[in-house]
Amino acid sequence: MxxxxxxxxxxxxxxxxxxxxxxxxxxxxxxxxxxxxxxxxxxxxxxxxxxxxxxxxxxxxxxxxxxxxxxxxxxxxxxxxxxxxxxxxxxxxxxxxxxxxxxxxxxxxxxxxxxxxxxxxxxxxxxxxxxxxxxxxxxxxxxxxxxxxxxxxxxxxxxxxxxxDGKELPDKQDFDENSAVGIDVGIKDFAIMSNGEKIDNPRHLNNSVKRLKVLQKRLSRKQRGSKNRDKAKQQIAKLHEKIANQRNDFQHKLTSRLISENQAIALETLTVSGMLKNHKLAQSISDVSWSSFVTKLEYKAEWYGKSILRIGQFEPSTKICNVCGYHNNNITLVERQWQCPDCGASHDRDVNAAINIKKFALNKQNLIGI
Structure with a gap:
């Protein structure tokens, strides 16, 4: 390995x-x-x-x-x-x-x-x-x-x-509904689990954006080719490095915990490059760095014999009631809570999506009902 x-x-x-x-x-x-x-x-x-x-x-x-x-x-x-x-x-x-x-x-x-x-x-x-x-x-x-x-x-x-190290990758461990978890990633909360747990978004870039703007403003005033301009560049680079280190530390700790606690993790396939074209959300999406999070999950799953399950990006995980299967076409991005008109179940939008991601993934594996 x-x-x-x-x-x-x-x-x-x-x-x-x-x-x-x-x-x-x-x-x-x-x-x-x-x-x-x-x-x-x-x-x-x-x-x-x-x-x-x-x-x-x-x-x-x-x-x-x-x-x-x-x-x-x-x-x-x-x-x-x-x-x-x-x-x-x-x-x-x-x-x-x-x-x-x-x-x-x-x-x-x-x-x-x-x-x-x-x-x-x-x-x-x-x-x-x-x-x-x-x-x-x-x-x-x-x-x-x-x-x-x-x-x-x-x-x-x-x-x-x-x-x-001369070791072989371990065989994939068996999993079922009880040992698998569905994860829905977001911006308000970094990750929402199918068991109802929510992981807060630390917002590392957002916490440092004011300082970053000050340093960039100072850089713009420095004369090109001067030593003071090089020093200003170094200060900005150090701040970006600090933000990246904070983000990596948070993601490593979280992914290690998720891999150790579960035999399988179900995720939704996301086209991050397309989502970044939304200029209102681009900075927030870059800050959470979903691609880096998924990459860490994937290689750690390989190391420990765990499974990463995927569902398609067009699966309606948010709009379907996880209790009766009712399809709610009218739900908007603003609505964080909704009630199923068929069975009356109350849903947290993100937790419901995480549960459906898990169900869709296990259904592809023919494990529903085990």
Whole structure:
């Protein structure tokens, strides 16, 4: 089973310079490889493989000798990242790969092999760079795979180490109506369970939006190219990083609890990209980050042998009475409570939706009535 472990790095000034060289050289190779792929397709109508590109990289050393200063395998890792970008483009339609800019504050490079991790001294050794002070706060056992060094927009350095612990993913555990839960995500409440529990939306971005506006206003007044403008950018980047850390911490704690308490979790498929086109709700939807929440649920379910059940985005989970099945076409977004005219049952709009999500998902699994 593959797991990634992320650690904060504290390089010296000299090591930071080597990091910058690696970031720059990897970016150059990525852009060069993308250009070669585009030219090959336009001229010959064929795609050029990354293996062919890797064989061509040594010929670039004549005109760009500074490429020799960095780890050659990191350069070849750039062509692999480009291949993965094209794979996502063709399979997931996520957008055609773009050329990378050195103005982007977020930079990274990969180290496929020949690096070492020493937990006793809290250091990581990278080819061409040496031993780097690293906060190795979590221990792991297994075979080291690819490591990725990254720099955030706030100027911090991290290393993500992919480890194969040799374990197999556990088999999916059996579940029934009692061990499954339906979840309806929202904006007022972050998550509503079919058992009636509601998880408050922490609104991390909304809580910091006033401070963010102040910092952005200060940035707009700074002269372009000045050091004070760079400092203002750093302050904004640090605030965005704090918000992202708060959001991830909240979601990790919640998803871990949900996975440990239930054998199966039923969710509604949402097209977040389409929902973001609603300018009145776009900021609130971005703040809750449903996609990130679902991603965490999915990979943790794989780790522990739990099941994630899905229902279609057009299933009328909100409009159907979970008691008698009456379809209420007249319900609006403003109505948070409604009463079924057929059976008289009173419904909380979101709890009713969560119950129906669970019922629809179990019905597809032929588990209703167990």
């Amino acid at each position: 593959l797991k990634a472990y992320k650690y904060r790095m504290y390089p010296t000034k000299q090591q930071e310079e080597m990091f910058s060289k690696h970031f720059g050289c990897v970016r150059v190779i990525y852009n060069w490889a993308l250009e070669q792929k585009i030219k090959s397709y336009e001229q010959d109508g064929k795609a050029i493989s990354r293996f062919t590109l890797n064989k061509t990289i040594p010929t670039l050393y004549k005109d760009m000798e500074w490429l020799k200063e960095v780890n050659s395998q990191s350069l070849r890792g750039a062509t692999l990242n480009l291949d993965n970008a094209f794979t996502r483009f063709f399979r997931e339609k996520t957008g055609f790969p773009k050329f990378k800019s050195k103005k982007n504050p977020v930079q990274s490079f990969s180290v496929p092999q020949y690096y070492k991790v020493d937990f006793e001294t809290n250091k990581v050794k990278l080819p061409k760079i040496g031993w780097i002070k690293t906060k190795l706060h979590r221990h792991f056992d297994g075979n080291l795979k690819t490591a990725t060094v990254s720099k955030t927009s706030s100027g911090k350095y991290f290393i993500s180490i992919l480890v194969d």
